Structure formats: C-alpha cells, structure tokens
Amino acid sequence: MTPSLSSTASASEASAANVSPLPSWNDGATKQSILDFVRGVTTSGGPHFVKPEERIAVFDNDGTLWSESPFYFQLAFVLDRMKVLALQHPEWKDNLLYSAVLRDDLKAVAASGERGLLELATITHAGMTTEEFSKIVEDWITHARHPRFDRLYTEVIFQPMLELLAYLRANGFKTFIVSGGGVEFMRVWAEKVYGIPPEQVIGSSIVTKFEMREGIPVLTRLPQLNFMDDNVGKPVAINMHIGRRPIAAFGNSDGDLQMLQWTAGGLGSRFALLVHHTDSVREYAYEATAMGKLEVALTEAAARGWTVVDMKRDWNRVFSFESAK
Amino acid sequence: MTPSLSSTASASEASAANVSPLPSWNDGATKQSILDFVRGVTTSGGPHFVKPEERIAVFDNDGTLWSESPFYFQLAFVLDRMKVLALQHPEWKDNLLYSAVLRDDLKAVAASGERGLLELATITHAGMTTEEFSKIVEDWITHARHPRFDRLYTEVIFQPMLELLAYLRANGFKTFIVSGGGVEFMRVWAEKVYGIPPEQVIGSSIVTKFEMREGIPVLTRLPQLNFMDDNVGKPVAINMHIGRRPIAAFGNSDGDLQMLQWTAGGLGSRFALLVHHTDSVREYAYEATAMGKLEVALTEAAARGWTVVDMKRDWNRVFSFESAK
Numbered sequence: 050m051t052p053s054l055s056s057t058a059s060a061s062e063a064s065a066a067n068v069s070p071l072p073s074w075n076d077g078a079t080k081q082s083i084l085d086f087v088r089g090v091t092t093s094g095g096p097h098f099v100k101p102e103e104r105i106a107v108f109d110n111d112g113t114l115w116s117e118s119p120f121y122f123q124l125a126f127v128l129d130r131m132k133v134l135a136l137q138h139p140e141w142k143d144n145l146l147y148s149a150v151l152r153d154d155l156k157a158v159a160a161s162g163e164r165g166l167l168e169l170a171t172i173t174h175a176g177m178t179t180e181e182f183s184k185i186v187e188d189w190i191t192h193a194r195h196p197r198f199d200r201l202y203t204e205v206i207f208q209p210m211l212e213l214l215a216y217l218r219a220n221g222f223k224t225f226i227v228s229g230g231g232v233e234f235m236r237v238w239a240e241k242v243y244g245i246p247p248e249q250v251i252g253s254s255i256v257t258k259f260e261m262r263e264g265i266p267v268l269t270r271l272p273q274l275n276f277m278d279d280n281v282g283k284p285v286a287i288n289m290h291i292g293r294r295p296i297a298a299f300g301n302s303d304g305d306l307q308m309l310q311w312t313a314g315g316l317g318s319r320f321a322l323l324v325h326h327t328d329s330v331r332e333y334a335y336e337a338t339a340m341g342k343l344e345v346a347l348t349e350a351a352a353r354g355w356t357v358v359d360m361k362r363d364w365n366r367v368f369s370f371e372s373a374k
Numbered sequence: 375m376t377p378s379l380s381s382t383a384s385a386s387e388a389s390a391a392n393v394s395p396l397p398s399w400n401d402g403a404t405k406q407s408i409l410d411f412v413r414g415v416t417t418s419g420g421p422h423f424v425k426p427e428e429r430i431a432v433f434d435n436d437g438t439l440w441s442e443s444p445f446y447f448q449l450a451f452v453l454d455r456m457k458v459l460a461l462q463h464p465e466w467k468d469n470l471l472y473s474a475v476l477r478d479d480l481k482a483v484a485a486s487g488e489r490g491l492l493e494l495a496t497i498t499h500a501g502m503t504t505e506e507f508s509k510i511v512e513d514w515i516t517h518a519r520h521p522r523f524d525r526l527y528t529e530v531i532f533q534p535m536l537e538l539l540a541y542l543r544a545n546g547f548k549t550f551i552v553s554g555g556g557v558e559f560m561r562v563w564a565e566k567v568y569g570i571p572p573e574q575v576i577g578s579s580i581v582t583k584f585e586m587r588e589g590i591p592v593l594t595r596l597p598q599l600n601f602m603d604d605n606v607g608k609p610v611a612i613n614m615h616i617g618r619r620p621i622a623a624f625g626n627s628d629g630d631l632q633m634l635q636w637t638a639g640g641l642g643s644r645f646a647l648l649v650h651h652t653d654s655v656r657e658y659a660y661e662a663t664a665m666g667k668l669e670v671a672l673t674e675a676a677a678r679g680w681t682v683v684d685m686k687r688d689w690n691r692v693f694s695f696e697s698a699k
Binding site: 102105179223232233236240246247248249250254257258259260261265266268275281282284285288289290291292293307310311314 | 427430504548557558561565571572573574575579582583584585586590591593600606607609610613614615616617618632635636639
C-alpha cells in the first residue's frame with residue numbers, strides 16, 4: 050500500500066475494519082493502545098496527524114522481533130563458526146576462552162563477559178570481504194536450528210510482531226530495525242523474514258576497508274569495532290542513519306531504554322512499547338538475565354505510561370509455527 | 375509513482391514516451407546512455423532486468439547536484455558562522471586562521487589545507503544539540519546567497535540532475551546522496567530541494583552523544599570527526615548505510631572514484647557517470663582545482679566506458695532559474 054492511500058483516515062480505518070489487524074494480539078488495553086496511536090497519526094485533519102514521511106517506527110531485534118533465549122542467536126552463529134575455524138587453528142586448544150567454546154562450556158564463555166564475547170565476535174566476523182561474510186551467514190542461517198524449538202532461527206520470530214510490522218507499513222510507516230546485533234549479520238535475512246530492506250537495518254558494526262584486489266573492488270572486514278548500537282548508541286545511530294526522530298519505538302530490554310526515551314521525547318503523538326517475556330511455557334520468562342535484562346526500562350515505562358506487552362496475557366500466539374487460534 | 379507501477383517495461387516506456395524525460399539534456403550519446411541503461415534494468419524478462427528493490431542510485435552532491443564553485447557551499451556556511459561566533463570571541467583576532475576568516479582572506483584559509491578547514495568545520499558544527507544545529511543551518515540556507523548568481527544556494531542546483539533524479543525514481547529507483555558534505559547540514563534542505571528524505575542522505579559527520587538534560591533527551595554535537603565520507607570512505611558508507619551495492623552512481627570528482635568503482639564492479643547492468651564542468655559561461659570550467667579535482671576518475675572513465683557529461687555540450691539548461699529552451 051502506498052503512503053498516499055493510507056494517509057486518509059477513511060482508508061486506514063476501512064483497512065483496519067476489513068482485515069482485522071493484529072489477530073495474534075488479544076483484545077485489551079495493550080492492543081488498543083496500538084490501534085489508538087495508529088488511528089491518531091493517520092487521521093487526516095485530526096489533532097495527532099503525522100505526515101507519512103515522518104511515520105518512522107524503530108524496532109529492536111533480539112527479544113523484540115525474534116527470541117533471544119537461551120542466548121542471542123548471533124552468539125550461536127559465533128560458537129558454530131569458532132568450531133569451523135578451529136580446524137585450521139590447532140593452537141586454539143591452549144587458549145582458555147577458545148577452548149571453552151570448543152568444548153561447549155557456555156558458563157566459561159559467559160564468564161568472559163562483554164570483552165570475551167567481543168573478542169569471539171571479532172574473530173568470527175572479520176578477515177573476509179563483505180560478500181564472503183554474507184555467504185557464511187546465509188549458509189548458517191538456512192541450516193542452524195534453535196536448540197529448544199528445533200526450528201530455523203528465522204522461524205523463532207514473534208508472529209504478533211510480524212503482524213505489527215505489516216500493520217504499521219499498511220498505515221504508511223517506514224519500519225527500521227535498530228539492534229545491538231551485527232548489521233551485516235541481520236541484513237542477510239531481514240528482508241525475507243521481516244520485509245525490512247537492508248537500508249532500513251541499523252546495527253552494530255566492525256570497520257570495513259575499501260581496496261582494489263587485482264582490479265576488483267572489495268570491502269574487507271577488519272578485526273576492529275566500528276560502532277556498538279546499544280543503549281546510548283541507539284539514539285546516536287538513529288540520528289546518523291535515519292536523521293529523523295521516530296514516532297514509535299519497540300524494544301524489550303534496558304538496552305532499548307534510550308531509544309524509547311529519544312522517541313517518546315519528541316513533540317506530538319509518540320508511542321513506546323516494551324515486550325515483557327512472561328511466558329515460560331510458549332517461550333521464556335525472564336527479567337534479570339545477562340541478555341535482555343529488563344529493569345530500569347520497566348520502571349520508566351510505568352512512570353511514562355509506555356505500553357508493556359505481557360507476552361503470556363497479550364499474545365494468543367507467539368510463533369508463526371504454532372497453529373493460529 | 376510506486377515501484378510496482380514502473381517495474382514493467384510497458385509502463386516505464388509509456389511514461390518515457392509520454393513525458394519526454396530529461397528535457398534539459400541534449401539528444402546525443404550521453405543522454406542516450408542513461409535512457410538505454412534505465413530501459414534495460416526496467417524491462418521485465420529482459421537480460422538486464424533488476425528488481426525494483428535493488429534499483430539503488432547514489433549521487434554525490436557538491437559539483438554533481440549543486441555547484442561547488444567558487445568553493446563548497448558548506449564552506450560559505452562555515453565562514454559566515456565564524457563571523458557570528460566571533461562576536462563572543464574577541465580572542466580570535468590573535469589566531470592566524472580565525473583572523474584570516476574574519477577579514478575574508480580566503481587565500482590564507484585555503485592555505486591552511488584540509489586540517490585548517492576541518493578545524494573551522496568543527497568549531498562551527500559542534501557545541502550544540504542536533505536540533506539547535508538544524509535550526510542554524512535552516513536560518514542560513516534560507517538567507518545566504520551565492521556570490522556570483524545572487525540566488526539562494528538551494529537554487530544553484532543543476533536542473534538536468536533534478537530531472538534525472540525524478541526520472542530514476544519514476545522508474546522504481548531509490549535515490550541516495552553520498553557526499554563528503556556534512557550529513558546534518560544536507561538533511562535540513564535535501565528533501566525539499568531534491569526530494570531525497572533524510573534517511574537517504576549519507577555524508578560526513580562529527581560525533582554525537584546522547585544525554586538527558588533535566589529529563590529531556592538530547593543529542594549533543596561534539597568537536598570530533600566521526601566519519602569522512604569521501605574517496606575510499608564512500609563505498610564504506612554505502613555499505614554501512616544502504617547494505618546493498620548501488621547499480622548506478624553519479625559523481626564529478628576524484629573523490630567519487632571509489633564510489634563509481636564499487637558501483638560499476640558489481641554483477642549485471644551498471645551505470646557510472648561523471649559530470650565534467652566545462653561551461654565557464656553558464657557555470658564554471660575546471661578540472662585541477664583543489665575542490666572538485668577531476669583527473670584520475672576521468673582517465674578511469676575513459677578506460678571503463680563510463681558516461682562523462684560535458685556540461686557545455688550535453689546540457690541545454692544548467693540551472694532551474696534559467697528559462698527553459
């Protein structure tokens with residue numbers, strides 16, 4: 050649907066009435082807050098109307114669009130990749146961190162902290178061209194399976210959030226990912242899985258370098274962090290890449306707090322939402338874990354009146370591979 | 375026009391036939407090379423067809439979309455801004471570079487080289503929030519006038535390139551600016567002037583920092599270079615922001631060489647074009663100047679068969695404020 054079609058209240062309301070948007074969301078205050086916001090900003094002539102080109106919505110990825118348990122899916126890629134690379138590196142058995150990875154000692158890996166994880170990420174993400182890296186990710190993402198659900202990781206995505214992405218786009222929004230995950234890791238599959246094109250995927254990155262190799266231009270990936278797109282980095286990245294303040298932001302952890310603050314802090318109608326993982330049966334229930342910690346942002350949400358999704362209560366379906374109700 | 379409308383050959387050909395695209399371009403090999411390329415990539419089922427989502431076109435700004443003479447327009451902003459700021463800095467009269475600016479000694483300013491210009495850019499571009507900076511640029515760009523043409527700088531833009539932008543977009547292309555200019559300087563006016571939204575403007579930047587000021591989230595601009603989007607930086611920035619290799623690139627100087635190489639180096643149909651400033655009567659004629667130097671790229675264009683616009687020969691109208699022929 051083109052923005053022009055959806056920028057009139059009648060068109061978007063008719064669309065909402067006809068297709069019954071957000072079928073995996075239970076009726077209630079959470080779903081209603083989304084519908085009310087969208088109706089407000091798309092109602093031409095109304096007090097909350099926002100021009101289509103300013104309807105920017107930003108989504109965290111890990112824990113917001115797809116699961117992040119039992120640990121970040123990109124970490125699973127890192128661990129698998131280390132094992133492949135280890136075949137050419139017999140000396141890795143003498144390195145405490147690397148050997149922990151190779152014998153699946155996740156506790157030791159976790160104990161290495163952010164510094165250890167960054168080192169592993171750098172080793173597995175650098176030393177090749179951008180095109181070679183895309184191929185490596187493509188091979189992995191189309192084969193690796195989630196340990197609990199035994200599905201491709203790209204199937205362990207939240208059906209209600211897919212519907213939300215589609216609903217916003219049908220109402221003239223431009224949807225962006227703003228994730229701590231690696232930008233070139235996500236771009237390989239984000240368009241197919243979420244309908245979000247590469248130029249609307251923002252993430253963390255390592256340094257790349259342009260060079261001519263025997264007359265062929267390549268971008269090589271260097272073992273050096275370029276940008277960490279988390280916490281205070283998210284508003285910075287949004288400003289750098291989008292250059293416009295979003296009017297809606299969706300996250301699930303304290304790493305999304307500043308993105309929600311930046312979004313909610315603008316003038317006019319704004320929407321901020323946190324996904325609270327409360328469903329240990331269908332997915333996971335957690336708050337204070339190392340990955341996806343949700344504490345400060347939850348307090349802020351209560352104080353500011355942001356929407357908080359109670360996954361167990363608000364979603365009648367979590368994954369697309371569950372049958373619809 | 376939506377990409378779906380233009381992705382069929384018949385629609386785009388009909389459109390081309392009906393509205394006679396590129397009226398400010400004289401008939402000849404240059405114009406024909408553009409028409410042929412666009413017909414090829416939009417001809418559904420043809421050997422050169424490219425899906426609409428992959429029709430990415432990147433444009434340099436200074437010297438390509440607007441003039442860059444007698445010097446970069448953003449430098450005019452810097453010089454004007456220095457004079458405003460000098461009112462609070464009486465000590466600047468003792469600084470060789472600053473006092474050169476204040477007495478309009480452009481020779482001394484130029485002699486300070488890239489380092490001097492960067493210092494001036496930093497002083498005038500940092501020390502405020504992003505919103506305050508946008509307001510400063512907005513005030514300047516709507517008042518400052520080009521010294522030779524006595525027009526707003528946003529009027530000293532190339533009419534043939536405006537037509538080219540519109541023509542590509544009507545054929546399903548997404549158009550981006552990839553410029554050495556400051557990203558937050560350009561975004562203030564690029565949408566209104568070129569129809570290119572902020573999220574499709576890529577440029578050089580300084581570091582910004584997120585902070586809460588009395589409960590209000592702001593991004594402050596720090597006096598530190600973040601990224602220089604020129605030369606080898608352009609393919610890096612394209613990969614970082616767009617994540618897809620463009621199929622068409624438009625530049626005018628050696629600073630655009632790597633962007634054109636990166637674009638032309640991809641598989642399938644590719645288009646690379648250089649604007650050669652050959653018209654001293656209607657605009658300027660130059661090749662070996664400090665700003666907009668065109669030497670290596672011109673040689674490469676000849677070797678690779680890239681299109682080179684001879685401004686004097688190929689454009690029947692340079693600026694929109696000239697009457698149409």
